[in-house]
Amino acid sequence: MQDDTFCECLKRLFKAVELDDEQEFVKLYTKVSFDDRLFIWRGRKSRYCNKSDTLLHVAARLGRAWLLRLAVHDGAPLSLTSIHNKHPLHEAAQTGAVECLRILICAVNVPVDPLKRADWTPLMLACAASSPQPITGMNDTSHATSRFVECVRLLLQHGADPSFTNKDGWNCLHVAARAGCREIVSVLLQHSPELIHTKTSNGRTCLHCLTSCQMSATDPYESCKIAQNLLDRFPQLLFIPDACGTIPVFDALRRGNVILASGLLRIDPDKQLEHCDKLGLKAVHVVAESGELDSLKLIEKHLGSGTFESKVALDCVAGIGGVTPLHLACRSGQHNIVKHILDSFRNSSVCDRPLHPLICPLDIRGCSPMWYAAVGSAGLGGTSVTQRICCLKLLFDALLAIPHDPETCSFISDHVVSILSCVSNASIHQVLENFVVDLLHSN
Template identity: 30%
Template sequence: MDADTLRQFVKFSQEGDLSSLQQQLTTGGPEAVQTARCKHYGRSGDTLLHYASRHGHRDVVEFLIRTVGMDVEVYNNDYKRPLHEAASMSHRACVSFLLQEGAKVDSLKKADWTPLMMACTRRDLAVIQELLQHRADPALRNKDGWNCFHVACREGDPLVVQHLLLVAPDVWRTESKTRRTPLHTAAMHGCEEVMSILVERCGYSPDSRDSCGVTPFMDAVRNGHVSVARLLLEKHQASPTAADVLGSRPVHQVAVTGQEGALRFLVQELHVDINQRATNIQLTALHYAAKEGHTSMMKTLLELGADLHARDNKGRTALHMASIGQHPEAVRTLLQLGLPDCQDASGTTARQLAVRPRVVQAFESPTDTS
């Protein structure tokens, strides 16, 4: 078949133009039908059935399966079946028809994602219910160890989360391969309604830790979700000062991510010590903010009482960290605030750590605002 005809096949399938597709196949005869049945397109390896399913054209899907004779389990280069496509885009009519035609409800695409997991990336309970009614297994896990409940908690639809708990009461008892729970996931994404459900109905232990030692409370504050962090404190007895495996605590983590509102919450409401040290190399929050180049966060830290002259266990000040991170504005700000360029324990000055020309210039012209 010529390239123009093939493009027409794809166009009609994507747009749901069934009559034009039928006419094109009739005109092209058996060769055209054979091509439509077997052809995979582009780098993705999609078929016409993938296109029609992705765009929700149920009549085209039916025509391709029942008249053209396409395999309901045909897969592309990522091993995605038409059912994955329909489920991921919340096309219930296509999902229902594909299942009726014998599509495997728990087929796996690349990375071991099932259609149910794909459906949970959308806030469409009807499609999820359709898959579950056809005995989709909510406990199946993908290559990262996530099941559909992790995905639903990330998306944050309380109705979906409640329904999954209803049909599979133990589905929350899962961890990813990095030991992250759905509670971590919901906290990280600020899904407050879902967090309330998880805290009330699921048996997560306070301050459950992933493989890096991160707790849900840490996930909440370092992403700026103060209301979620407050919920974990009030209803889940979370610790605002727990340390991860590297010894950093929430006050350090918000400095890294530049979450000034979360910093004020920790210091002003929870009275967390702004100068507490990370247990590994005794870094303060000011060190972390300087290394990341967060000049506004540095000023907020100092406003709240951070020690400008604090040193870590290698004798480094925040100025050393700003220079290590190659952040000229942070260097200039610290110099303007009165932090001198002194030596660390090895005799190295912050100026000697500067590599980029703009960082070197910041030391030479600390008052330059250009």
């Protein structure tokens, strides 16, 4: 049946489906003999790939319910797989084609939980696609979201299992939380409340998934409502670390989602902010390196400016013992964080102590924030050079603004000279040399 006439007919049928031209499709289809119609339904969009889309995949994806009704009436095979092992049911669920989903799911011998590549079920795809983001060509995003909610309800009513996990250990609740769809999270919890206790393969809970999603930053108030729903059922979610030792508030702070982080910090803020991950980093260290100034100010509001002196434990297995937030901000070129911390040191009560130990604390290897700004991250010394130079200049301006005794001046200049031997970038090299000259002249 793979002759040129058949291929041309199939091509025209695909075109009719894509254009939503039911009349043209029926006209072409009725010209095909009954014996050959099965080949039509099994035909692939590409004649060179026997796993490309069938007519049913395209119809389900585009919401062509009329074609699916015809396919069911004619006894077409409804569970053929595409190149990604997707069934038509996957396509309908992923695009929120409610009527197509209903037709397929009510048909005989159509599995409700088929697995596509990476072990995703149709229910997972509906949850993932439900993120209430603006959709091209649609003005009513709430209507778009409601379509996916209806798809989820239909799948659950027909026996879909929300506890199935994909290759990364994510189930439907993790996926829905990451998508940020409050209605679907509620539907899943009402159907299977035990899901709230589950973790992904790397130990992340549904609250982790929520705080690390893009939706939590674009619509933080919606995320707060989802978080409250989760915490009302299982408050301990706040303190459960993932495989890296990260708790949910770290993710919210790292992404700059201050509204969501503030909501989470209503419960035992000190315990959350003083928590250490497996690298020994607290929230203030994480935020300093990510450069989220508003998050840093939120931490300062709860813990005071003294938290900027917080050092990673000396026995840290990652080799960053003694590192402060200032070290980490300098390493990644977060000059806005560096400026805020330096201003805090100058303006707070700590200024009754010598400032240079605060500006240039040494880690376990004897490296200062200046060293971190000059050298950068391991293997990444050539990146963020301009930003790291800004950090160096802020540190140097702060040091030049305070008087030093000869011993301290000598120590700082010797330290900077030692850094010079580690730096290959000419611009940074020049900044360091100029500082040594200015330091010696000022004292």
